[in-house]
Amino acid sequence: MPAILTLSLILVLALTVFPVLVLLLTSFRPRGTYGFDGDGFSLAHYAALLQQKEVVVLATNTFIYVAGTIVIGVLLAGFWAWVTERTDFRHKVSVRVLMLVTFALPSLVQGLGWTLLVNPSNGLVNLWLRELFALQGGEGPLNVYSMSSMVFISGLLLTPPVYVMLAGVIRHLDYKLEFPAVLAGVPPRVVFARVLIPILLPGLLSVLIYTVMLMIQVFDIPLSIGLTAGIQVFSTRVYLLSSSEMGPPEYNLAAAWGVVLVIVAIALVSLYRRMTRLSERFAVISGKSYALVRTRLGRRRYIVYAAGVVFFALALAPSAILAWTSLLPFYDAPSLEALQHVSLKNYSDLFESSMFRRGLVNTALMVLSGATLTMLLSFVISYTTFRPAGAVHKLIDTLAFLPIGIPQIVLGLAVLLLYVRSPLYGTIAVIILAQLSVNMVFAIRTLSAGLIQVDRNIERAAEISGVSRVNIMARVMAPIIKTQFFNAWLLVFAFSIRDIGIPLIFLTSETVVLGSALWLLWGYPNVPGAAALSVMLVVFLALFITPLQVYVSRLTDRASA
Template sequence: MVIFGLTGFLVISLTVLPVIVLLLTAFRPQGSLWLDPTGYTLDNFGELAALPGLSQLISNTVVYVGGTIAIATVFATIWAWITERTDFRYKVTVRVLMLVTLSLPSLIQGFGWILLLNPSNGYINHLIRGWFDLQSALGPINIYSLGMMVFVSSFLLTPTIYVMLAGIIRNMDYKLEFPATLAGVSNFRILLKIVGPILLPGLLSVLIYTIMIMIQVFEIPLSIGLTGGIQVLSTRVYLLSTAELGSPNYNLASAFGIVLVLIALLLVLLYQRLTRESEKFAVIGGKNFRLISKELGGQRYAVYGYAAVFFLLAFMPVFILLWASLLPFYTIPSAAALTNVSLANYTELFSSSMFQRSFSNTAIVVLLGSTLTIVVSFLVAYVTVRPINRFCRWLDVLSFLPIAIPNIVLGLAVLLLYVKTPVYGTIGAIMLAQIVVNLVFGTRILSAALIQVHPDMERAASLAGVGQLRIMWSILAPILRTQVFNGWLLVFAHAMRDVGIPLIFLTTNTVMMSSALWLMWGYPDVPGAAALSMILVLILAIVVTPMQIYMARMDRKNA
């Protein structure tokens, strides 16, 4: 009962209170915080509805979200079909590269694409002007446009959709297509008339989940959109929550946040309904289930070409940032510029006070925050998998709540919760916000693992007089150490990549590596920002690579 009470207090404090605070702030008069005795009003929602440019803001968001998902779904579906249903030789390589791409911070990729496609000295624009002998000093491609935001984001979203679709396509029995193949039906018609309808329920669940993700996306609209004067809902909430437009307007930002939360909650309900009814569309047929790879034949070289172009474009932003980090000032890659290559930017970066402060803050927040997240996740998983009353299941639901709230909105809610406490203006507030955001990842991993552990060992220890906390520490933790480690690595990677929450809480004393990167880019110090980007990529590679190696070994073991 003590563990249930402790877990309930933690979950409610971390997930429910911030949402209540956001709601109260949205109904307070402007200039008032949630605890101020100033009454309640609907004026913020009225101002939101009458906001100049609101229709354009909604239009931008719809086009950005819809266009990105459409393009990324095409890319991901092609890759999932190639790696799961054909005899393509380099399937494992593609899977690893997809995971590597997924681990790259979106803000860093956004900066890389700016160096590649900015109208004046973008490297790709420079090549195009040379190839086609164009006389213009600008373009022909403008990165600061809604279309290019969609294009860039589609590369970032493709690995996520691929991971989800690959499992669905892998588990589809070939015998569902075999009669049509014998009848001489073309592959395209089989895909359109048989495979498509079978995969539709799974595709819809993936679609809804990716809409939830894209509503929360903040980094690409921040790095590319703001420079081009293009705003979406997430960047509007950020601008209202910070001093970018003058003094922060927390009340109007909270009203925007509530609208986003309602949209996200609706999507969560649709997603849960689709996944709950997924057994109606099961496609694994028992002992006669077979996976058969189709021969690519003459199409093999087209696939090789597609792979080369896709991954070249996916990793070019990192390559151009690496180049920029080695130069005293950014210049287009050329043989002549090689004479200026040095590690001076890294030396200068390591000696700067902002980097040292941001590195120590990030180390404390990410290392300690990831550990605390896993501790709370373990408690939630234990209470919900080994329930002692009907309320335990609600704790699992509440721990899932943050997935429905955009990170930028959740960061605002946590900021408002602690605005009049000693935690405000410290890295402790950032840590608490990231625990809230990442709680869902740790809980999902540990709940799934704990379900597989039979409770008899715990019962035997309990009969011997061992307490629940001792059982969790001495019995369950060692058994689940692999899942605990994987969960910690996942939370660590998410915390390192996050930009929105550090920017919401940004002060001189709370600067993190991701927020320092944004400040350096805006200064502008492109070589310094590029050097910091490479350091972040290196840290994530060191952390993520062991996880990928372990998962690959487990896949081979279970094959």
């Protein structure tokens, strides 16, 4: 297996280690020299970083934004996870489906939709509130361009992924652990605080740490709302320094910021892996003795119904207002008078735009080839590491896991610095490479989970028969885990098309994709055109992913039959 092992090591080094190494070197190089270029080292960029007056402000903004978002997202996700997994709520399947639907909506689209809804002057919600309460003045009472609005909106967007994680933790909680206390007449709130919370704590902490890593990477809402509000966090600061929006790019200073975030990421990854190992000691499922009893909601189900209507109305409202705006020559609140101006002109203008056509071709090339390449390379690496046999295997596994905590904007900057002097810079290929580095860790974890379930004797039988290692991978292992492969391919596809940070870092007239085109239209400003493109993105995702998801579901059903 030396050839496959060597290939895996080369892939991991090229896609994760070398970009981060170049980022580190750039942070110490004199201004204008990057990575292995130039001579000498200096701490000037770190000194400049510490001397910047906004460092404390950035740290405070990031902390408030991350902490506030996590509080809202975890509370909402925990509520719905408990309702769907531990109660007799009838519409739990509908909740799960709607959670996946809202998760599939691009965050940038959601941010732009919320801007139209809660704009201080003519946002639909503010217009309704001023009319309902007879408020004077032409602005408010709500302001989307504020930290509280960013936290609230991001909390709603964070709820679906956290719900998926928490639902799995709560679903596996054995009722027999609670039963003695319930039988003794202990109040439910005491049972929850003294019995359930300690049992769930390791799993909850691992989810919380992963969520912190996820939130440090968030870029879309701070970009679409925070920049206009004058509120910067670490991710937007790295973007601004590495783009031309504030003058010539400051790659060295941006690299210094990136190194700081990488150090934080490594600490969080180490803590996350420690907590996931610790959670295995608290396993509560033991075969046939496992029991799950659902709590009866009774009249409280009406409160749950009301909460569901409010939550999913808030989650889907941004897409609805964008769909309405896309039909108008300019933004206007829904009314009978506005119906007179409804047309499809914005869509026809969009299809006639050279930027849209180029972005569509680039996006198709980026997501299709990128997702496929990511899965193929990840399969090679995951096959190498899913049964570690030595120090090299474990090293590859550790290095492949590292990018999970590095903010995407930082990893994108690292890839940019690695290829800035190469012919690949300024082509769609470098965006594909950057997204490959970002998405590979997810693909490897998904495939490894499927490979672990394959009995070692299957490989041994093929080896005894003289089958080569490559043929074992292609003709034995690949067909067995094809369901996990296609499912992961779909998610990598969705992650790629939703990503806005990396395409913006590499943005040129030749590398524009639909996500960066959306940002350019919004900033032009061409609000109806941006709304039309937002709707096209959502429709494109739905039309492409839905039939493939049906196919994957059928594969799953056949595998379990």
